[in-house]
Amino acid sequence: MSAHDSERDELIEQAQLQVLGLLEEAERVRFERCLEAADAETRQAVIQFQAELAREQLCLPAVEPEPSLKFRVLAEVAEAVQDRDAAFAPIASIGPASAELVANQVSDYHEGISEVGRANWEFRREAARWRRSSAMWRAASLVFAGGIGASLLFYAELSREYQALAARAFSSGVEREITAKSIGLESALTWRPVVHSMSACGGFTGAGFVVADSVHNRIIPVVVADGAGGLLTVSAVGDDGVRVTFGSLRVGTGIASADLAADGLQVRQLRDFELADEHGLVVLRWVDTGQAG
Amino acid sequence: MGVGGRRPKLTQMQDEWSLMQRVSKGDDAAVIELYTRFGALVFRSCYQTVGTRAEADDAVQEVFVQLWKTAARFDPERAKLITWVMLLTRRLLIDRLRRKQAKPPGAALVGDYAAPEPKPYIDSGTAQMPQGLLAKRLAELPNLQREVIERTYLQGFTLREVSVQLETPLGTVKSALSRGLARLRGRLSADEASGQ
Structure with missing residues (x-):
């Protein structure tokens, strides 16, 4: 017998023990190294021999598994997959099925496969598939973040539009006759005139209007108030009858505009809108034309 | 039993490797296919070792979960899939036996x-x-x-x-x-x- 044959016989002997799980760890490692180092023909012979032995084992009993075992195996693997995905999911999952639920569903398959059991199992499998698809979660997150970004860009654009309209109002020189319509503010998507017209009071001269930005819950008065320089206090009466002061509007060159927060007040229900000077004298007042609100 | 054998066809190696890759990803259809190929053999081996149907069922489930866990490491150039499956089965069964045995102090x-x-x-x-x-x-x-x-x-x-x-x-x-x-x-x- 040549050294080659001897080596091959030894490998075959070790291969037999390995397939039957009878090699200790160190021997198993040594066997695998020897197998890797062997020539291709010997390696293939050993691999083929191991496959035959693995199929035969040692006189396995002629018993068949219950048909339901297949589904229990599938459920067990699906649960293990789900547990792994839950552990590595980038975003929290909806939640793994409770142990009780899983146990109930698996038990449906213990004695046999009922239609209800099959439906439950299919449902659970689909749910597991959804939960484990972290790619879906990532995609949903990207869409959500994209939506927020688009909204921010949209409102930034609106803000720029407002500034352009305000600049147009200042430059239009439509003194005492300005309205939201006249300078195109009514065309702004989220802005709605809530005070179409204001007239001067107490010896002052001027005019104005107010638009509401319901998205940001703010009002934007645009006024011309000759002879009423300085700060004008902006106020209105809400639906509950209480007068609310929004803030101040500085009038320097006759025409002015400002964003004033209208938190806590339904901007579409403003009435009795007033601008008063520092002494409390009303300079401009809402004119009830039946259009406001 | 002859120990000689032909070189495995490339398609069989690819098929077995592809199947185990799909199993490693938790593909239900692949797990079903793996069970269809080896479920009965694994069950008989478990039954021969543990002796009762209930324990054999438990062991089979453990084997297939372990097959899923290790599927990505399967190398068709080092062993055929049936060898891989039965080797893992034997190891788990031996572990199970050792856990169960009351060994002498x-x-x-x-x-x-x-x-x-x-x-x-x-x-x-x-x-x-x-x-x-x-x-x-x-x-x-x-x-x-x-x-x-x-x-x-x-x-x-x-x-x-x-x-x-x-x-x-x-x-x-x-x-x-x-x-x-x-x-x-x-x-x-x-x-x-x-x-x-």
Whole structure:
């Protein structure tokens, strides 16, 4: 017998023990190294021999598994997959099925496969598939973040539009006759005139209007108030009858505009809108034309 | 059984590798296919070792979860899929047997051979005894070969442990195991050929 044959016989002997799980760890490692180092023909012979032995084992009993075992195996693997995905999911999952639920569903398959059991199992499998698809979660997150970004860009654009309209109002020189319509503010998507017209009071001269930005819950008065320089206090009466002061509007060159927060007040229900000077004298007042609100 | 064999077809290797890659990703269809191919064989092996249907069912589930966990490591150039599956099955079964066995005090540590008392035979309450044709063919083997096969293959003891239990040198135990297995497989193959 040549050294080659001897080596091959030894490998075959070790291969037999390995397939039957009878090699200790160190021997198993040594066997695998020897197998890797062997020539291709010997390696293939050993691999083929191991496959035959693995199929035969040692006189396995002629018993068949219950048909339901297949589904229990599938459920067990699906649960293990789900547990792994839950552990590595980038975003929290909806939640793994409770142990009780899983146990109930698996038990449906213990004695046999009922239609209800099959439906439950299919449902659970689909749910597991959804939960484990972290790619879906990532995609949903990207869409959500994209939506927020688009909204921010949209409102930034609106803000720029407002500034352009305000600049147009200042430059239009439509003194005492300005309205939201006249300078195109009514065309702004989220802005709605809530005070179409204001007239001067107490010896002052001027005019104005107010638009509401319901998205940001703010009002934007645009006024011309000759002879009423300085700060004008902006106020209105809400639906509950209480007068609310929004803030101040500085009038320097006759025409002015400002964003004033209208938190806590339904901007579409403003009435009795007033601008008063520092002494409390009303300079401009809402004119009830039946259009406001 | 001949030990010669043709080089496996590339398509079979690709097929087995592809299947295990899909299994590793938790693909239900792939797990079904794997079970369809090997479920019955794994079950018989489990049943032969643990002896009851309920325990065999549990063992089969454990085997397939372990197959899913290790599927990505399967290398068709080093072993065929059936070898991989049955090797993993045998390892899990041996682990299961060892967990179950009440070993004699001091026998657990590899290398510590001073403490354990020689054990003439395994506790029949915890060990699976061979049955049917296998028992018949085992009984025909010389005593040492029979005992070594029963203690390693059916009861999950390591060769070193068997060497200590039988107070026999490790080399002799290894030889007895190899010769016994070869003789046993020869007789079982002859039985199969004759339709027994």
